Amino acid sequence: MKFTSALSILLGASSAFAAPSALPDGVQLVPRIPRAAQRRALRQTSPLIPATSAFKEDSAAAGNSSHVDYSQNWAGAVLIGSGFTSVTGTIVVPTPSAPSGGRRSTQYAASAWVGIDGDTCQTAILQTGVDFYATGSGSVSFDAWYEWFPDYAYTFSGFAVHAGDTIRMTATVSGSTSGSVRLENLSTGRSVSHSFSNQQGSLCQTNAEWIVEDFSSGGGLVPFADFGTVTFTSASATTRSGTVGVQGADIIDIRQGNSVLTDCSTSGSSTVTCTYV
Numbered sequence: 576m577k578f579t580s581a582l583s584i585l586l587g588a589s590s591a592f593a594a595p596s597a598l599p600d601g602v603q604l605v606p607r608i609p610r611a612a613q614r615r616a617l618r619q620t621s622p623l624i625p626a627t628s629a630f631k632e633d634s635a636a637a638g639n640s641s642h643v644d645y646s647q648n649w650a651g652a653v654l655i656g657s658g659f660t661s662v663t664g665t666i667v668v669p670t671p672s673a674p675s676g677g678r679r680s681t682q683y684a685a686s687a688w689v690g691i692d693g694d695t696c697q698t699a700i701l702q703t704g705v706d707f708y709a710t711g712s713g714s715v716s717f718d719a720w721y722e723w724f725p726d727y728a729y730t731f732s733g734f735a736v737h738a739g740d741t742i743r744m745t746a747t748v749s750g751s752t753s754g755s756v757r758l759e760n761l762s763t764g765r766s767v768s769h770s771f772s773n774q775q776g777s778l779c780q781t782n783a784e785w786i787v788e789d790f791s792s793g794g795g796l797v798p799f800a801d802f803g804t805v806t807f808t809s810a811s812a813t814t815r816s817g818t819v820g821v822q823g824a825d826i827i828d829i830r831q832g833n834s835v836l837t838d839c840s841t842s843g844s845s846t847v848t849c850t851y852v
């Protein structure tokens with residue numbers, strides 16, 4: 576996108592100045608946030624939070640997957656390796672609903688995204704995805720976003736997501752504190768993207784993941800929505816030596832207290848499926 580490339584040039588150029596005060600007025604404040612994007616106050620995707628120790632792992636449930644880990648906030652598949660440079664996957668946006676017994680006035684939420692790092696590497700996450708919201712009274716809404724943890728998420732404006740949309744998500748690393756993300760509507764070919772540079776957290780490039788998350792807002796996990804099923808298809812990641820599929824990925828399910836809330840698995844080399852249970 577024109578605006579972001581101009582921005583990267585500006586940001587790149589800024590290091591050549593002796594001091595930030597040498598920048599023209601206003602340039603310093605434009606950073607990393609296209610003007611049209613809104614900061615979603617306090618909404619944040621967090622690194623994986625392990626579930627309480629007694630329930631961390633369940634090899635018996637893992638079938639032929641390498642193993643199942645339990646987390647309080649992440650469900651899906653994570654490749655653990657080195658040198659990951661990109662990750663991609665396509666979802667059909669589900670219709671979320673309140674979990675059974677949910678309250679009419681409560682807003683429930685969940686998110687589906689692809690990203691680099693955030694599991695064994697907890698210093699940064701480069702990611703993009705779609706949030707799903709549902710109230711007990713049946714209203715639903717969606718939000719497309721990008722985030723470089725530890726910063727908050729920012730909404731892509733002009734990309735109104737609906738249930739049933741087929742969205743390809745891609746995150747690409749260009750350096751330990753820079754990269755880009757893209758969401759594409761595969762029905763129309765329309766896409767939105769964002770470039771990051773000079774981010775606060777450094778990537779390790781040791782994790783590539785396809786995740787359904789109970790994300791954080793205001794310091795706690797949001798009430799988790801029944802997201803139905805989210806299937807990532809055409810899921811792959813690249814490393815310096817080529818493209819890899821999801822085979823051998825760690826499978827993670829969300830467990831909060833004694834309740835397991837998701838059932839995730841991989842099939843073949845390019846599909847990750849998570850179902851709310």
Ligand SMILES: *[C@@H]1O[C@H](CO)[C@@H](O)[C@H](O)[C@H]1NC(C)=O
Nearest residue numbers: 635636637638639640840841
């Ligand atoms: C694991 O693989 C074996 C052999 O391919 C198959 O028979 C079995 O059903 C699989 N188990 C699960 C839980 O998928």
Ligand SMILES: *[C@@H]1O[C@H](CO)[C@@H](O)[C@H](O)[C@H]1NC(C)=O
Nearest residue numbers: 734735736740760762763765
């Ligand atoms: C994706 O394309 C479909 C078909 O044209 C459209 O109905 C939907 O609103 C689009 N969604 C986004 C996020 O662009």
